[in-house]
Amino acid sequence: MSEQTVISIKNVSKAFKIYRDKPLTIKEKFLKLRSNEYSNFYALNDVSLDIKKGETVGLIGHNGCGKSTLLKLITKILYPDSGEIEVNGRISSLIELGAGFHPDFTGRENIYINASIFGLSRKEIDGKVDEIIRFSELGDFIENPVRTYSSGMYMRLAFSVAINVNPEILLIDEILSVGDANFQKKCYDKIEGFKNNGATIVIVAHDLGTLEKICDRVIWMNAGKIVEQGDADRVIDLYTQHMNKKFVEQTQKEYINGTMKQASGDENPQIAAPKQSELEFSEDIRWGSKEVEIIEARIINRNGESTNAISAGEPVTIEIDYKVNKPQKEYIFGVGFYTSERVLIYGNNTEIGKLKLRSIQPRGTVKFQIDECNLLSGHYKLNVAVVDGDHRALDFIKYYMDFSVVSNDKAVGVLSIKHHWEVD
Ligand SMILES: Nc1ncnc2c1ncn2[C@@H]1O[C@H](COP(=O)(O)OP(=O)(O)OP(=O)(O)O)[C@@H](O)[C@H]1O
Numbered sequence: 493m494s495e496q497t498v499i500s501i502k503n504v505s506k507a508f509k510i511y512r513d514k515p516l517t518i519k520e521k522f523l524k525l526r527s528n529e530y531s532n533f534y535a536l537n538d539v540s541l542d543i544k545k546g547e548t549v550g551l552i553g554h555n556g557c558g559k560s561t562l563l564k565l566i567t568k569i570l571y572p573d574s575g576e577i578e579v580n581g582r583i584s585s586l587i588e589l590g591a592g593f594h595p596d597f598t599g600r601e602n603i604y605i606n607a608s609i610f611g612l613s614r615k616e617i618d619g620k621v622d623e624i625i626r627f628s629e630l631g632d633f634i635e636n637p638v639r640t641y642s643s644g645m646y647m648r649l650a651f652s653v654a655i656n657v658n659p660e661i662l663l664i665d666e667i668l669s670v671g672d673a674n675f676q677k678k679c680y681d682k683i684e685g686f687k688n689n690g691a692t693i694v695i696v697a698h699d700l701g702t703l704e705k706i707c708d709r710v711i712w713m714n715a716g717k718i719v720e721q722g723d724a725d726r727v728i729d730l731y732t733q734h735m736n737k738k739f740v741e742q743t744q745k746e747y748i749n750g751t752m753k754q755a756s757g758d759e760n761p762q763i764a765a766p767k768q769s770e771l772e773f774s775e776d777i778r779w780g781s782k783e784v785e786i787i788e789a790r791i792i793n794r795n796g797e798s799t800n801a802i803s804a805g806e807p808v809t810i811e812i813d814y815k816v817n818k819p820q821k822e823y824i825f826g827v828g829f830y831t832s833e834r835v836l837i838y839g840n841n842t843e844i845g846k847l848k849l850r851s852i853q854p855r856g857t858v859k860f861q862i863d864e865c866n867l868l869s870g871h872y873k874l875n876v877a878v879v880d881g882d883h884r885a886l887d888f889i890k891y892y893m894d895f896s897v898v899s900n901d902k903a904v905g906v907l908s909i910k911h912h913w914e915v916d
Pocket residue numbers: 508509534535553554555556557558559560561562
């Protein structure tokens with residue numbers, strides 16, 4: 493291991509045994525059949541990684557990809573099945589909330605036990621105990637047994653001890669999400685101070701914004717392997733794009749299943765499919781003479797599929813199927829996009845679009861084609877309507893369907909606006 497490297501991980505694999513948990517039949521129990529049947533599940537698979545002194549490294553990846561297992565191997569809570577891990581420096585870890593605390597001892601007693609595990613002498617702890625209690629903000633509760641603490645109080649105490657024992661390497665696993673916003677801020681400030689003093693930090697968090705701010709390097713893991721690593725901005729962007737794509741695919745799948753279930757009369761589809769029957773809308777959200785009727789409306793993605801999840805930046809079409817029950821002198825079809833709080837974002841119709849519709853087929857489809865959807869990530873609602881030339885409602889359906897958008901634009905609000913910044 494080079495002088496600069498404080499954590500060296502070489503070709504490390506870790507498997508867990510997954511036992512068959514199907515209940516045995518009496519005969520099987522009697523004959524002790526299948527009692528040892530298991531398969532190996534690789535939580536980490538041939539991972540190699542060097543972490544240098546003073547680096548702040550973030551581990552990201554979706555649930556179960558092996559982030560915590562990697563931290564546990566570094567702290568030696570777990571041991572690898574193969575490969576080598578070398579650590580050079582005093583580690584303090586915030587991995588399992590309150591691990592190492594004795595439930596019947598008071599907060600103060602636990603500070604002494606915990607800090608001594610980190611290698612501090614009684615005298616050293618005497619010198620730090622007040623600062624640990626002050627930082628934890630536990631006040632008089634410090635004299636109560638920790639079994640009476642809430643998870644937030646546990647976290648405060650655990651964090652206070654872990655950062656006050658002057659570790660050279662600090663490992664943090666998601667634990668910071670437990671506390672309230674103020675305490676979290678205090679912890680992140682402390683971590684920042686740590687970082688500036690040259691400590692090495694490895695942190696697992698789902699809060700990508702924070703990781704982007706504090707990490708020098710981010711490692712994206714998937715299924716026990718490192719997918720990508722490097723500059724925090726770049727890797728977090730790649731990961732976000734990947735997760736957005738997965739979200740759209742998954743939502744699309746659920747949407748199609750939901751639509752199929754609905755079509756087969758199955759109730760409670762997970763995702764609400766577009767409602768097709770007029771009976772499903774109450775009068776306050778659907779009104780009009782019905783001389784022209786909206787039969788169905790859909791959002792169509794770039795692949796021509798009906799969907800309720802859109803990737804921003806892609807082309808989208810809103811299709812409205814109609815039926816003319818009584819011919820009109822003029823027809824105006826419209827769409828409206830609303831936020832989930834029902835605030836209008838955008839409305840448009842064929843009249844605004846200078847498409848004069850004086851005669852139309854008795855049945856047909858009107859399409860509103862969007863070259864590029866520029867909504868920001870969020871949940872939205874779609875209105876569809878047809879009115880006559882005097883703007884009297886023929887069929888007006890408010891909040892016809894809900895849909896979601898995922899966008900890689902980190903701006904806040906509802907719309908992406910093409911722009912660039914300049915400073916004179
Ligand atoms: N003691 C164990 N026995 C069996 N399987 C385990 C054990 N510990 C972890 N696993 C499995 O190993 C995989 C990796 O778990 P790990 O906790 O490292 O994931 P993670 O990336 O930290 O996930 P999360 O973001 O949900 O915390 C998971 O599928 C998990 O179920």
